[in-house]
């Protein structure tokens with residue numbers, strides 16, 4: 001058979017970097033706000049409820065079906081045009097948000113708030129469809145090759161964006177000026193769009209080659225398309241309903257918390273927002289470059305731990321490679337010990353370690369699910385860990401219990417997605433997965449809309465008699481009740497995972513069975 005561009009490993013990985021950069025930059029923009037929540041409140045004069053409203057607005061178009069509509073548009077227009085339009089929308093939304101906080105539309109609070117919301121709505125439309133488009137592109141290039149690895153790397157780039165956005169934003173907003181943090185995040189999306197435009201040349205070429213060699217038939221393309229009949233079938237399938245509800249409730253307990261986690265650590269445990277010079281690692285005199293370097297190395301270690309030993313057949317080689325990576329990792333931690341000990345007292349840096357941890361743990365749990373199965377049980381355990389995490393971070397006041405809570409949260413955030421997304425592939429036929437993910441992301445956005453806003457609103461409400469003192473810096477927000485509310489979501493998630501396990505017993509999708517025979 002005639003060779004195409006995707007038969008070259010180097011080109012496949014180049015394509016992955018070009019398109020995953022969009023995930024990196026859009027996850028960065030989505031999540032960097034958490035690192036500067038306190039600075040935004042002071043800089044824009046907004047309350048926690050208003051901060052929550054800005055975060056929640058990311059989902060407004062998606063709660064009324066924009067992701068599904070975006071999926072249909074993606075089917076009709078294809079990767080190139082849809083990628084440009086939706087990537088362009090996320091860039092436009094980011095520019096509007098950056099212009100809003102820079103005071104371009106007016107520097108009074110309500111103008112900045114309204115335009116920030118407009119920016120986030122437009123960004124949210126683009127971002128979610130970009131996620132679907134990037135996944136499609138990976139399938140196009142990696143089907144029959146290293147698809148699972150490519151998907152893991154892709155989500156790793158996204159998590160790296162989240163972590164770096166949260167950790168670096170306060171450095172960019174030095175002196176309390178939040179505008180540079182917004183402009184930088186918007187520029188990142190612009191750069192990744194340039195990468196996407198470069199990708200388009202490869203996409204045109206491979207489509208030509210595939211057409212010439214007759215690899216893609218019309219029916220094959222049609223198979224992937226969204227159909228309302230599939231949608232109706234999905235939402236009447238008991239197992240799918242439970243897993244979609246679990247997706248909504250679980251992510252509602254995790255993503256919104258990330259938007260408040262640095263502020264929670266600052267207010268509850270007295271962590272800092274801005275980094276002292278002891279915690280700075282400078283490269284060419286720049287703390288931002290230094291932080292970026294530390295995170296990129298963490299990513300490389302995370303991926304090496306989970307992928308290099310697995311690549312060897314013999315147990316001796318597996319063990320040897322694990323020992324070599326562990327030694328290098330310990331050396332890295334030792335050299336940076338002073339920096340890390342400062343980081344663990346800084347709100348944004350500590351919170352950013354949660355998404356970083358998932359890069360290490362998600363592939364490990366993924367391979368456990370492959371080998372041992374027990375997907376529904378693991379989702380129950382992950383949800384129970386959420387309950388522990390949020391009890392530790394709310395009703396108790398000891399900082400070490402707080403760290404333990406954050407670690408549990410990181411494990412839950414790795415365990416549930418690692419078990420959930422492959423489980424969907426067991427419940428739903430492969431050629432209907434696009435519709436299934438679009439539907440689940442829509443449910444997810446309903447939950448996110450409520451809880452991004454709800455945490456901020458509840459925070460203002462329970463602290464209503466102390467708000468003036470909080471603004472004056474005389475006292476701190478009490479996060480107990482808002483975080484306790486998230487513990488309740490953990491309980492509901494565990495119950496939904498249990499119901500999923502029961503439904504699976506009846507319907508026989510085999511969620512508890514291993515994916516591989518060994």
Ligand SMILES: NCCCC[C@H](N)C(=O)NCC(=O)O
Pocket residue numbers: 027030031128131158162251255417441444
């Ligand atoms: N903070 C990034 C938001 C990503 C939203 C997206 N719908 C999603 O859930 N992706 C899967 C994931 O686990 O990130």
